[in-house]
Amino acid sequence: MSKLVICDHPLIQHKLTFIRNKDTNTKDFRELVDEVATLMAYEITRDIPLETITVQTPVAETPSKVVSGRMLGLVPILRAGLGMVEGILKLIPAAKVGHIGLFRDHETLQPTEYYINLPTDAPNRLLVVVDPMLATGGSAIAAITALKKRDCEHIKLMCLIAAPEGVKAVQEAHPDIDIYIAALDECLNEKGYIVPGLGDAGDRMFGTN
């Protein structure tokens, strides 16, 4: 079974409080999501491999570690996932970025795919699917399925807020995928929104409604 990692560093919890607040404006919402994505990037990269090289300091030659192995790819789920990309790229500037466009039908809550564009070497990369919200799990499951269909095997999922229903659904559909979240909320309401959540992430990020 995959890991569920809750990234509850005090700074992340603090920023999440302002992200949740309905009175936080679009500009601040965007900046806070960007900052939390940077902080979470620290956690999603905790287990990436290192190799030892030799470095000459001004004082002595010494063995020292550098990142090695599989390169990273970020795959935001449009639209709201876009808001997490820059924050991660600040720490991992060499990552490539693919995009998956999905929208959730307001009645059925089923995701519809409308766009996909991945780096040609995506199957060789560790892909991190990013989306602020994991509600029913339908969108994340569809995104991961779309990646697996294109021969991508090394995938993690990173979300800000998850409902228990969404975590369970992803774990059942894709038991090989580790999930990283900043908060595990209470439940979904009758409209499929996360409670207490933050409302509609895409609308809050881009000022639409």
Ligand SMILES: O=P(O)(O)OC[C@H]1O[C@H](OP(=O)(O)OP(=O)(O)O)[C@H](O)[C@@H]1O
């Ligand atoms: O887990 P689920 O039940 O699938 O819900 C989560 C999805 O809903 C939101 O996107 P939305 O469909 O609102 O699209 P948008 O980002 O374009 O607003 C969110 O950003 C996720 O992609």
Ligand SMILES: O=c1cc[nH]c(=O)[nH]1
């Ligand atoms: O609470 C929710 C659930 C799905 N999508 C959102 O943007 N918010």
Ligand SMILES: [Mg+2]
């Ligand atoms: Mg939306």
